[in-house]
Amino acid sequence: MTATATSRVHTTVLSPIGPLTLVATDGILSGLYMDAQRHAPDEATFGPRDHGPFGDVELQLAEYFAGDRTDFDVPLRLEGTEFQRRVWTALREVPYGRTWSYGQLADHIGSPGASRAVGLANGRNPIAIIVPCHRVVGADGKLTGYGGGLERKQQLLDLERDGSDRLF
Known part of the structure; x- marks a missing residue:
């Protein structure tokens, strides 16, 4: 394997909202997809099944669904355009239990008037729940x-x- 090659693995865990597929790239969480999620990549790109790198992610998700966790602190590998990464980073600043509009999120990242682009980036979020795109509303x-x-x-x-x- 060359220095630039990446290693991907995945596992599936159960949750109160259905099965969640966790994907790690070089041991860092790079995907969290719900069953039948729109814009999910082809499962062939997830790599082989390997439960190894996901213990902390699973624990934090269990705490979240139990109502005992309001913020996640697992390392993330957000793969996308610069604009998408700005949106996804800003999503992590939307407070637990609150919502922002797409326009508020666009203003927050310094791109007022870009609410449609923010919405498109939001829809391509590769790490659902942990990067809380569900907190964005009309x-x-x-x-x-x-x-x-x-x-x-x-x-x-x-x-x-x-x-x-x-x-x-």
């Missing part, structure tokens, strides 16, 4: 597209809202 506060489906988006928002006074 300008009117209504749920809009979500790669895992609007029902799952609502489930995640409901999970986070429990114990929180307000959603917006």
Whole structure:
């Protein structure tokens, strides 16, 4: 293997919102996909099954779904364009239990007026839940597209809202 070659492995774990496929590139989480997620890459790119590098990710996801974790601290490998990575990094700043509109997120990254581009980047988020794209809603506060489906988006928002006074 050359110095630039990468090694990918994956595993599937169960969650309250269905099976989640975790993908690691060189031992770092690079994908978290829901069953039948829109824009998920071809499973052939996930590499062989290997449960090894995912212990901490699984623990933190279990704590999140139990309501005991509001923030994740696992290392991430976000692979995308510079603009996509800016959006995905900013998503991690949306507070637990709150939502931002696409316009607010565009303003936050210094690109006012780029709400459509932010929405496209949001839809291509490779690490669902941990990079909380489910916390982004339409300008009117209504749920809009979500790669895992609007029902799952609502489930995640409901999970986070429990114990929180307000959603917006």
